[in-house]
Amino acid sequence: MTAGVEVRLHARRRRYGEDVVKVLLGVCALISVATTVGIVVALFLPAFEFFGEVSVVDFFTGTEWAPLFEPARFGVLPLISGTLLVTSIASLVAMPLGLGAAIYLSEYAGPRTRGFLKPALEVLAGIPTIVFGYFALTFMTPLLRDLGIQVDIFNTLSAGLVMGVMLMPIVASLSEDAMAAVPRDLRDGAYALGSTKLQVATRIVVPAAVSGIVASFVLAISRAIGETMIVLIAMGQQAKLTFDPRAAAEAMTAFIAATGAGDVPTGSIEYKTIFAVGATLFVLTLVMNVVAIRLVRKYREVYE
Amino acid sequence: MTNKRGTITRIALLCGLLVLFAGCGGGRGDDDEAGGTTAVAGTGGGDLSGRIQADGSSTVGPYTTAAAEKFQAEQPNVQVTVGVSGTGGGFERFCRGETDLSNASRPIKDEEATICTDAGIEAVEFQVANDALTVVVNKDNDWVDCLTTAQLKKIWEPGSKVKSWKEVDPSFPDEEMKLFGPGTDSGTFDYFTDEINGEEGASRSDYAASEDDNTTVTGVAGEKGGLGYFGFSYFEENQDTLKALEIDGGDGCVAPSVAAAQDGTYKPLSRPLFIYVKQESLARPEVEAFLRFLLENETSIAEASQFVPLTDEQLTKAKSDLDAATGA
Helix, strand or coil, rough: CCCCCCCCCCCCCCCHHHHHHHHHHHHHHHHHHHHHHHHHHHHHHHHHHHHHHCCCCHHHCCCCCCCCCCCCCCCCCCHHHHHHHHHHHHHHHHHHHHHHHHHHHHCCCCCHHHHHHHHHHHHHHHHHHHHHHHHHHHHHHHHHHCCCCCCCCHHHHHHHHHHHHHHHHHHHHHHHHHHHHHCHHHHHHHHHCCCCCCHHHHHHHHHHHHHHHHHHHHHHHHHHCCHHHHHHHHHCCCCCCCCCCCCCCCCHHHHHHHHHCCCCCCCCCHHHHHHHHHHHHHHHHHHHHHHHHHHHHHCCCCCC | HHHHHHHHHHHHHHHHHHHHHHHHHHHCCCCCCCEEEEEECCCCCCCCCEEEEECCCCCHHHHHHHHHHHHHHHHHCEEEECCCCHHHHHHHHCCCCCCEEEECCCCCCHHHHHHHHHHHEEEEEEEEEEEECEEEEEECCCCCCCCHHHHHHHCCCCCCCCCCCHHCCCCCCCCECCCCCCCCCCHHHHHHHHHHHHHCCCCCCCCCCCCCCCHHHHHHHHHCCCEECCCCCHHHCCCCCCEEEECCCCCCEEECCCHHCCCCCCCCEEEEEEEEEEHHHHHHHHHHHHHHHHHHHHHHHHHHHCEEECCCHHHHHHHHHHHHHHHH
């Protein structure tokens, strides 16, 4: 550095280009926020109008859902029970299978098996949900009948099982990422103390990666609650308060899709039911996510 | 300074986006072609051009689609789109002036006609086919061949608690009854409830309701105790997997068939099918040509799409109606 050269920390001229870039990047971030706000507004305004005409208590305690029939009945519980039942079945399939696959991939599989299995899982994740829907209707349901399980042609069980298969890769992939991030030292330490491979996997790696695993579970559950195509095709469209997985039922998303594709007049009470159910669905998923974030924070283990 | 200006810009953009989203939120839902649309386009030949928009009954939809396909073989520059959002849904769009033709599996209701007239839309009615509304059961159902209208009412009336076939007739087995049927937007639903339950729209609601009749086909074909109803053509297309019941309207059991629907002996579930045309659209040469074509070829279109054709008398009336409406 030659003496006499003045070092300026501030530009003499304003850099307008930089301002533009800054604004553009800000807009990118804002679009996601604005979209969310816009959806919430668009969803809740008609929903509030709906609750002006139908009492909130009737909506959340009624056990009959027949908004398009005379006399109309607006009890949302059958739809909620449908969604919860299919979500539970899907979770019971996706969580153990996904976690098992993740443990295998992260702790046991050699590089060659891994190189084959991971892409296979990703292919499974890439199958369009409508294909899973028809798979449930035309393969899973007849299969269950062949196995001697007396299911209806449209039933919650096969929709839930197939949805579980669909969600498994999400659980497996995210959990495996979390396990892979567990520091090598922990494993080595455990081995040094004489642990077996199984003990390392189940007592060291899984607890250490638990926050990532929980996050993957929650994501899978949220996907299951919001999943539409499978339940629309294979689960039936018959709102019924039942916890029998062999019977037909209707999930919230299926009601929204079927009614939205029909032709209810805009502004009518039938039209607003779509938004009321949509808002309920939204709140349900939101609560799920908030609980999940709490859980993740509580069990997070930080290694640095 | 920079920061403050940036903040203002961001707030302005956010507001703009919000307005945009709020605006979008209100308008959606009615202006797209709901329930699936069949569009058939072609190129070359023919001297007419233009676009004819049809919507309405899912029962009549396949008929209009078949007519459109044949018509477009002769007039490839005319594009006919056929939506199936139900008779009621079709009339709503028709009376907003969005469609030229409205398919209907029942006559237009007085209140619908009023809405149309108030909107300045004059509707001309043409009967295009007959239908035998068909009650179907599973192919493996070997205990029932005929139901009376009273038994149908017992099954379908509002508040009905019939769960087993045995409750319909003690001689039937104790097989669980699974009901499938059209949704409330359907003209088939309106007609069936009117004829069977005595009041239009009055029906039990705990059955699998779908505007898509193929869902009913899948359902009844997959349930041994299944029962459903829809237009005759859906049965004809699915004879391999379904069994049609004879209906006893008081004068003995009659099976749904072309002849029984035409001569009215299939009571009370035989019915006329209509296409309503906007008078204003009828002035357009391609729309008039389409209707003339449809009536000229009525029998072959009906047979190709497995509908019950008009009788000679009905056909003559439809043709003279068209002449009267076009001033020919």
